[in-house]
């Protein structure tokens with residue numbers, strides 16, 4: 001048989017993956033994608049702890065869109081009696097491939113509150129399309145990824161090429177306040193298989209070339225200092241908890257930065273961070289020596305350091321403050337998260353690299369971040385996962401926006417990822 005015949009037979013047996021066809025299909029539905037993003041973000045999906053009713057209305061909107069596009073879906077709802085519906089809905093969409101193993105794109109439907117309304121140029125819950133940008137609460141976090149991945153999956157279906165792996169979307173609840181009713185619930189309920197390929201587009205780089213494989217370990221410490229209240233004109237009768245607390249803050253700041261000083265250039269910033277943040281009110285008036293002082297430290301610790309080592313250093317300083325100022329210091333871990341990193345040789349990194357190279361024509365960069373996305377929950381549960389996406393990182397800001405070109409670019413990247 002001649003070489004030409006062999007090539008022809010090979011093409012007939014194994015038609016080339018139609019990622020360019022997927023890109024063409026996507027290009028034609030740009031305005032439908034933008035309209036869907038705007039309509040979806042008109043429905044706020046706030047967590048109950050932020051005073052909202054949860055995600056149900058938004059998920060029902062997405063179900064309507066999926067039905068219109070002829071895509072079957074299923075729900076795995078977590079019960080939550082804090083919301084009127086009693087459920088936090090998680091939506092799963094699958095397009096069967098030659099094998100059951102699944103490439104998942106995981107994005108979240110909940111949002112954070114608008115914040116300072118006076119800073120918004122428009123109503124945050126009535127997104128505006130202007131100059132190639134969509135502005136509104138939730139458009140980037142995580143609306144862009146919800147819409148880009150949904151249409152990418154639809155385009156793969158329209159291209160009528162059976163993908164190698166099954167392609168899936170997980171549109172999850174409760175990412176912004178802990179994920180107990182969202183991704184953690186799905187992991188616990190066995191929605192994912194060990195060898196699935198998991199991508200979480202919930203952090204963005206301007207050119208989309210970054211693949212995030214690791215998060216810093218998170219430790220939030222509440223520091224309570226107890227002294228004795230007194231009139232400010234007779235401080236000798238009291239023990240000023242605020243003075244002790246203020247000094248303790250500076251010791252913690254100095255000490256932690258000195259001891260945990262390693263750098264890892266994959267992270268921005270490259271070092272661990274230790275920030276004194278929240279400060280609880282002590283006394284309401286100026287002329288009282290405060291008997292109590294409470295502050296918090298947000299620590300983002302590079303993976304080689306265990307969170308426990310950081311906590312021990314703070315404990316040592318707390319004992320020193322007790323001796324020096326005759327106060328009592330209590331420490332409480334209010335948040336502690338650590339997850340292993342995803343290996344740069346793992347299948348998900350290799351597949352993501354290929355999709356980015358194919359669509360962007362650039363060499364992807366492996367990075368780490370300060371934390372935390374749904375990827376951390378996957379990694380903790382033993383699933384290698386990566387985070388990527390194209391955007392200006394306006395999440396949680398006033399005037400949060402997405403650039404329409406980035407929405408389209410991400411959809412093409414997910415299309416390429418689905419086709420392998």
Ligand SMILES: [Zn+2]
Pocket residue numbers: 108141142175202395
């Ligand atoms: Zn997010």
